[in-house]
Amino acid sequence: MKIQFLDHSMASRRFNANNILLILGSILISTFCQITHSQNFGNKTVRLIIASAPGGGTDAIGRLLADALTNTLNQQVIAENKAGASGIIASEILTKSPADGSTLMIIQNSHAMNPAVYKKLPYDTLKDFTPISTLAKAPLVMVSSNSSGVKTIKELIELGKRDPSTLNFASSEASARLAIQLISSSIKMPVAVASYKGTGPAVLDVASGHVNYTITTIASTLSQKSTGRLNYLVLMSNQRSSLLPEVPSIAESGYPDQEATGWWGILGPPNMSKLLVGELNRNIKKGMSSNENMSRLKFLAVEPWLSSPEEFDEFIHKEVKKTLILAKEAGLESE
Numbered sequence: 001m002k003i004q005f006l007d008h009s010m011a012s013r014r015f016n017a018n019n020i021l022l023i024l025g026s027i028l029i030s031t032f033c034q035i036t037h038s039q040n041f042g043n044k045t046v047r048l049i050i051a052s053a054p055g056g057g058t059d060a061i062g063r064l065l066a067d068a069l070t071n072t073l074n075q076q077v078i079a080e081n082k083a084g085a086s087g088i089i090a091s092e093i094l095t096k097s098p099a100d101g102s103t104l105m106i107i108q109n110s111h112a113m114n115p116a117v118y119k120k121l122p123y124d125t126l127k128d129f130t131p132i133s134t135l136a137k138a139p140l141v142m143v144s145s146n147s148s149g150v151k152t153i154k155e156l157i158e159l160g161k162r163d164p165s166t167l168n169f170a171s172s173e174a175s176a177r178l179a180i181q182l183i184s185s186s187i188k189m190p191v192a193v194a195s196y197k198g199t200g201p202a203v204l205d206v207a208s209g210h211v212n213y214t215i216t217t218i219a220s221t222l223s224q225k226s227t228g229r230l231n232y233l234v235l236m237s238n239q240r241s242s243l244l245p246e247v248p249s250i251a252e253s254g255y256p257d258q259e260a261t262g263w264w265g266i267l268g269p270p271n272m273s274k275l276l277v278g279e280l281n282r283n284i285k286k287g288m289s290s291n292e293n294m295s296r297l298k299f300l301a302v303e304p305w306l307s308s309p310e311e312f313d314e315f316i317h318k319e320v321k322k323t324l325i326l327a328k329e330a331g332l333e334s335e
Contacts, residue, residue: 044075044100044102045075045076045077045078045102046069046073046075046076046077046078046101046102046103046104047077047078047080047102047103047104048062048065048066048069048077048078048079048080048104048105048106049080049082049090049093049094049103049104049105049106050062050063050079050080050081050082050090050105050106051082051083051087051089051090051091051105051106051107051108051111052081052083052087052108052172052173052198052199052200053081053083053172053196053197053198053199053200053201054081054198054200055198055199055200055201055204055223056172056198056199056200056203056216056217056219056220057108057138057199057216057217057218057219057220057262057264057300057301057302058106058108058199058220058264059079059081059198059200060219060300061106061135061136061219061264061297061300061302062079062106063079064288064293064296064297064300065077065106065135065266065284065287065288066078066079068284068287068288068290068293069283069284069287071287072283072284072286072287073283081198083197083198084197086110086113086114086117086118086172086173086177087107087108087110087111087114087173088114088118088121088122090105091105091107091111091123091129092122092123093105094129094267094268094269095122095123095128095129095269095270096269097269098269099130099268099269099270099271099272099273099276100276101268101272101276101279101280103268103269104132104266104267104268104280105266105267105268106135106264106265106266107264107265107266107267108173108175108262108263108264109173109175109261109262109263109319110173110175110176111125111267111316112125112316112319112320112323113173113175113177113178113319113320113323113327115320115323115324116178116320116323116324116326116327116328117177117178117327125316125320126316126317126320127270128270129267129268129269129270130267130268130269130270130271130272130277130309131265131266131267131309131312131313131316132265132266132267132268132277132280132281132284132309132312133265133266133280133281133284133285133306133307133308133309133312134263134264134265134266134305134306134307134311134312134315135263135264135265135266135284135288135304135305135306136263136264136297136300136302136303136304136305137261137262137263137264137302137303137305138217138218138219138243138261138262138263138301138302138303139217139218139235139236139237139241139259139260139261139262140175140176140179140215140216140217140235140236140237140260140261140262141215141216141217141218141221141232141233141234141235141236141244141247142179142183142213142214142215142232142233142234142236143203143206143213143214143215143216143221143230143231143232143233144156144206144212144213144230144231144233145206145207145208145209145211145212145213145229145230145231146207146209146228146229146230146231147209147229148166148209148212148213148231150212150213150231150233151231151233152233152234152248152253153233153234153253153255154253156187156213156233157187157189160187160189160191161189164189164190165192166212167184167189167190167191167192167212167213168191168192168193168194168211168212168213169191169192169193169194169211169212169213169214169215170193170194170196170202170203170205170206170211170213170214171193171194171195171196171202171214171215172195172196172197172198172199172201172202172216173199175260175262176199176202176214176215176216177193178260178323178326178327179215179236179258179260180193180215181327182258182260182326183215183255183258186255186258194211199216199217199220200220200223202214202216202220203216203220203221203223203224203230204224206230207224207227207229207230208229209229213233215236215260216262217262217301217302218241218243218244218301218302219300219301219302222300222301232244232246232247233247234247234248234249234250234253235247235248235249235250236250236258236259236260236261237249237250237251237259237260237261238250238251238256238259239251240252243301244301262302263305264302265307265312265316266280266284268280277309278309281308281309284306285306288304288306289304289306
């Protein structure tokens with residue numbers, strides 16, 4: 001039997017060499033990641049365009065995201081409101097921005113609905129943007145001014161039959177306009193729609209009694225909920241929400257086919273690199289998934305909803321197709 005003796009000094013040298021290689025590899029990977037991040041963002045301040053006026057749900061979620069990305073990217077992210085025309089103004093700005101990650105935009109579902117509402121857009125909704133991630137979703141809710149005396153959708157219909165001029169709605173986005181049109185078709189009565197530059201001003205005017213109704217996200221109504229100046233008529237969902245358990249769903253109110261949900265996501269300019277999009281997606285998920293930000297989203301009455309860039313792109317395509325069909329069925333004429 002032949003006995004082999006282990007050369008401990010040789011084994012030790014091999015062990016040390018392997019350790020050194022592992023350490024050098026870790027250093028190289030870490031350095032590469034730092035260099036990649038530096039090349040992607042440099043020292044530029046990242047601008048996050050919020051396609052809404054201050055005070056609404058989109059504004060609140062956008063500012064939450066700006067804080068989250070400032071921490072995860074170690075880069076200053078500044079939120080900038082660009083309200084008007086259901087997000088079209090902000091969207092056009094984004095399409096003309098450099099594809100280096102220095103300009104991003106938070107959108108809501110009106111972005112996917114605009115092709116059904118406007119005949120001519122200064123961009124292609126499906127081709128001129130880079131989807132990065134979804135952020136959150138929430139059902140829409142119909143509210144009335146307390147001064148209107150209307151507390152249910154049944155009372156809205158009864159008052160509208162007696163006085164059609166009372167059927168006036170505030171609207172700041174395409175999603176609300178489509179939901180309003182669907183309600184109008186369901187109750188078989190025309191309604192008047194006043195356009196606003198943001199959900200905040202629209203909700204404020206309803207709370208003040210200047211307009212009787214609006215349909216918007218739960219989050220957009222929170223600033224006025226405690227004042228007692230708003231009545232919650234119906235949730236535009238087939239199920240009640242734990243956020244507003246006392247508010248009936250649209251299905252139990254007799255209109256099961258009129259469900260409408262709000263959602264938010266992040267877009268970049270066209271032609272962003274996959275490497276950069278992937279890095280932003282990871283940082284968004286990391287920042288928005290913290291316990292603190294999960295709690296803040298819940299406080300805003302929205303449900304966290306994070307996706308891959310590919311999933312968000314597919315979702316936008318489906319939403320555009322769906323809303324074009326719904327608009328046609330509802331007889332909504334584009335402007």
